Amino acid sequence: MNPFYDFLEQNSLYIVMIIVLLVWFGIFAFTFNLEKRVKKLEEKLNQ
Amino acid sequence: MRAFWKYLLLILMTLVILGGLIPPIVAYPKNFFEFPLIPGLEDKARIIFFHVPTAWLTVLAYLIAMFYGIRYLKKKNIYDDMKSVSAAALGLVFCILATVTGSVWAKFTWGSFWHWDPRETSIFILLLIYGAYFALRSALDSEEKRARLSAIYSIIAFLTTPFFIFIMPRLMIGLHPGSLEIDPATGQIRASANPVIKFQMAANMRVVFFLSLTAFTILYFWFWxxxxxxxxxxxxxxKEI
Amino acid sequence: MKRAYYIFYKDFSSELRMRFALNALIMFVIVAVSTILFSLANEKVNQNVYAGMFWVVVFFSAMSGLSRTFVSEEERGTTLILSLIANPISIFIGKFLFNLVLLFFINTIIAFLYMILFQDFSIQNWDSFLLAFILGNIGIAGSSTIIAAIISKANVKGTLYPVLAFPVLLPLILMLIEITKSAMEGNPISDVEAELMVLISYDIIMITASVLVFDIIWRD
Structure with missing residues (x-):
């Protein structure tokens, strides 16, 4: 754990990268879920 | 089939984030995984992968909004108007993103948050046009009037934008990179006459850049x-109620 | 074409007779110029600032005065009658001519006020300034008239007008400021050839587009 942490502390850009990656996965998951809900609603309203 | 695009997007964007942030920037890139160094920019050059696509998207969004607006004028199908508004709303979001990211970057690269550089000015004008578009829409009650008049305004506002794209090189030599020299000795900045930045990018940067454009465009179409x-x-x- | 002239004449003569808008507009100009006079009172300001300020006052006066042609029709309820007696192109050209004449009148007043009140606002090269003045007025009138038509159908007309018109007029105003600056320095007209070309193309494009698009706006 420690050498990994030291490496991150020195090359802070990778911290940014991990954060951005997490944000992106979060956005993707949210939108994916949203699409599922919209599709369900469309089917319900079109009967 | 639809699912393919989503997973493609997931992979593409992940690659872009990794590809944009991992490769180190060195003076003399030896292999494919190193980006060339531009003195003065160093790591900040990475913005190209994230800021330029937002600017490109906001312009694309406007074109889509105008296209569906014209379609509405021809066919009077309210769904076309819905497509137009949603395109414009997302365009506004990306316009704000482009302006803000550009401004923050400018603070660290050129000294202050805003310079009235031609390209900065034109993104600001686009922001005003989007604002005017939505102000107009909120001032109109009837659905038909709203759709019709906002479509017309989008056309008229669009007609003035070429002037900005061509006034730019005339007005001043801007700060925005018109051509990025990889040679560290030169400092020449030439304002480009095209909205698309024509510059020499290293081949590997170009790959990530175009992947980024593609990924953001797919993202935009998904949201839209x-x-x-x-x-x-x-x-x-x-309506049913 | 005749009908365009009649529409123009109707607006023109009714304005002359009652002068509602004209007086308010002239007062607006005086107030605006006075404000600038007070704020720049004893400051030593770069000459180029006056070029910008001139067109700023022109812009806001246009925003004050040019929407009347369509808004007053809506308010008085005469829109329907107007659309019955004339085809859209004539209506637009008639209103455009009225706005053009009004604009020329007001802007000449603004120009005179500036030249009298601000010593630094001195034009060395009249060719380029006059050409810019004429072409600029045509452009402002054209764009303002079509935007006035758009907002006349809306609810909150007054405040919406500058909001919509500003992005559309901005390229024109930027060019005009550049040419005015050059005229004040006395540069030959060949220096501003490019800017003048932009003015001409702006005028042609905006007026053509307005005429084509007006019909769609006007139909209720």
Whole structure:
């Protein structure tokens, strides 16, 4: 754990990268879920 | 088939984030995984992968909004108007993102948050046009009037934008990179006459850059598609009531 | 074409007779110029600032005065009658001519006020300034008239007008400021050839587009 942490502390850009990656996965998951809900609603309203 | 695009997007964007942030920037890149160094920019050059696509998207969004606006004028199909608004709403979001990211970057690179550089000015004008578009829409009650008049305004506002793209090189030599020299000795900045930045990028940077454009464009179309479908659902369910 | 002239004449003569808008507009100009006079009172300001300020006052006066042609029709309820007696192109050209004449009148007043009140606002090269003045007025009138038509159908007309018109007029105003600056320095007209070309193309494009698009706006 420690050498990994030291490496991150020195090359802070990778911290940014991990954060951005997490944000992106979060956005993707949210939108994916949203699409599922919209599709369900469309089917319900079109009967 | 639809699912393919989503997973492609997931992979592409992940690659872009990794590809944009991992490769180190060195003075003399030896292999494919190193980006060339531009003195003065160093790591900040990475913005190209994230800021330029937002600017490109906001312009694309405007074109889509105008296209569906014209379609509405021809066919009077309210769904076309919905597509137009949703395109414009997303365009506004990306315009704000482009302006803000550009401004923050400018603070660290050129000294202050805003310079009235030609390209900065034109993104600001686009922001005003989007603002005017939505102000107009909120001032109109009748659905038909709203659709019709906002489509017309989008056309008229669009006609003035070429002037900005061509006034730019005339007005001043801007700060924005018109051509990025990889040679560290030169400092020449030439304003480009095209909205698309024509510059020499290293081949590997170009790959990531175009992947980024593609990924953001797919993202935009996904959001746009969802938004206008939701608008349609809201509209239809209200009609039933 | 005749009908365009009649529409123009109707607006023109009714304005002359009652002068509602004209007086308010002239007062607006005086107030605006006075404000600038007070704020720049004893400051030593770069000459180029006056070029910008001139067109700023022109812009806001246009925003004050040019929407009347369509808004008053809506308010008085005469829109329907107007659309019955004339085809859209004539209506637009008639209103455009009225706005053009009004604009020329007001802007000449603004120009005179500036030249009298601000010593630094001195034009060395009249060719380029006059050409810019004429072409600029045509452009402002054209764009303002079509935007006035758009907002006349809306609810909150007054405040919406500058909001919509500003992005559309901005390229024109930027060019005009550049040419005015050059005229004040006395540069030959060949220096501003490019800017003048932009003015001409702006005028042609905006007026053509307005005429084509007006019909769609006007139909209720």
């Amino acid at each position: 598609n969802l938004t206008h479908r939701i608008l349609k659902l809201e509209y239809n369910s209200q």
